[in-house]
Amino acid sequence: MSDARAYAASSPTAPLAPMSLTLREPGPKDVVIDIAYCGICHSDVHTVRGEWGAGAYPIVPGHEIVGRVARVGKKVKKVKVGDLAGVGCMVDSCRKCENCRKGLEQHCFGPASFTYNSTEQDKKTVTQGGYSSQIVVNEAFALKVKSGLPLERVAPLLCAGITTYSPLKRHGVKKGTRVGVLGLGGLGHMAVKIAAAMGAKVTVLSGSQSKRPDAKKLGAAAFALTKDPAVMTQLAGTMDLIIDTVSGPHDVAGMLGLLATGGTLVMVGASPQPHAIGSFPLIMGRRAIEGSLIGGIKETQEMLDFCAKKKVLADVEVIAAKDINAAYERMLKSDVRYRFAIDCSTL
Numbered sequence: 001m002s003d004a005r006a007y008a009a010s011s012p013t014a015p016l017a018p019m020s021l022t023l024r025e026p027g028p029k030d031v032v033i034d035i036a037y038c039g040i041c042h043s044d045v046h047t048v049r050g051e052w053g054a055g056a057y058p059i060v061p062g063h064e065i066v067g068r069v070a071r072v073g074k075k076v077k078k079v080k081v082g083d084l085a086g087v088g089c090m091v092d093s094c095r096k097c098e099n100c101r102k103g104l105e106q107h108c109f110g111p112a113s114f115t116y117n118s119t120e121q122d123k124k125t126v127t128q129g130g131y132s133s134q135i136v137v138n139e140a141f142a143l144k145v146k147s148g149l150p151l152e153r154v155a156p157l158l159c160a161g162i163t164t165y166s167p168l169k170r171h172g173v174k175k176g177t178r179v180g181v182l183g184l185g186g187l188g189h190m191a192v193k194i195a196a197a198m199g200a201k202v203t204v205l206s207g208s209q210s211k212r213p214d215a216k217k218l219g220a221a222a223f224a225l226t227k228d229p230a231v232m233t234q235l236a237g238t239m240d241l242i243i244d245t246v247s248g249p250h251d252v253a254g255m256l257g258l259l260a261t262g263g264t265l266v267m268v269g270a271s272p273q274p275h276a277i278g279s280f281p282l283i284m285g286r287r288a289i290e291g292s293l294i295g296g297i298k299e300t301q302e303m304l305d306f307c308a309k310k311k312v313l314a315d316v317e318v319i320a321a322k323d324i325n326a327a328y329e330r331m332l333k334s335d336v337r338y339r340f341a342i343d344c345s346t347l
Contacts, residue, residue, distance in 0.1 A: 005132065008021070010058045026073055030073045031076060032071035033070065034069075035133060036067040039159065040061075040064075040324070040340040046272065056117055059128075060116055065135060078142060084147055086157075089114055106294045131324065140297065145304065154313060156339040160339060177200040177241065178203070179202050180202075182205040185247075188204070195243070237259070237260050241263060243268060244269055259287045262287070263288075267289065316338075
């Protein structure tokens, strides 16, 4: 075993603070990665503050991880020492259930071993995340990162990228598809970039007029202020797909009217509070609401390759580890364009 430097939350109300993290001993198929950058996801805040249920404290958050391979087990074939690699929201799964066989490890019946506040497949070892100097992961869950890219801008792809890529790909987004993106934050800005790279006509749906200039810069064809009733009336029935990235309470029912007949609203933002949704907006327009949770390992690698080819990377603000708590508060105020990335050399 070896020790890593990390930042952790000791309780739902405690600020994150430095700690020494003892890593598990690497096995023959494990990879040890020296972490260069780790993105800050809104789910990190929800988890460490106990908003999604009881946590296994201390919690080292972080599942948008990129770095360089430092060690490999004797049976590792996927990567070698010196390669760039990433780790997303999972570090293992049962590999045997129906969903795992379909490449849907995120829906493993095992369940999956998520990167932090979860357990390894032994159901005993608590997982710890990427606000750390190192991580140990089975090679099957290590992702290849193309060289030459700014790693701080690659890191958020491991969650924000795959979370938005997966439903866009699943719904066959292509040239001419009319896609609405509700919310322009960490997830939303990636949804805009990826949908635009797929050829979609993207409309940003936001309650903040200040996001209008950024929407165009990110690749959107249009911007709609959701607070304006006239705008909402004008947009009624004009969208094939809406990617809802908002992580707090909001008017989901009001968005359904923007969908064309047979359109779908996909929820990727996870609000702690339930939404009020009536049946008639769904019935009358044959509309659907669905949820989407990241993607499997094969699809995540596909997303990384797509983003490298299309030069689609996250917009980030790099911070030192000492500024993590301040970054949490700023993120809750939407004071970041559009993702924080921790420089893990500052741990």
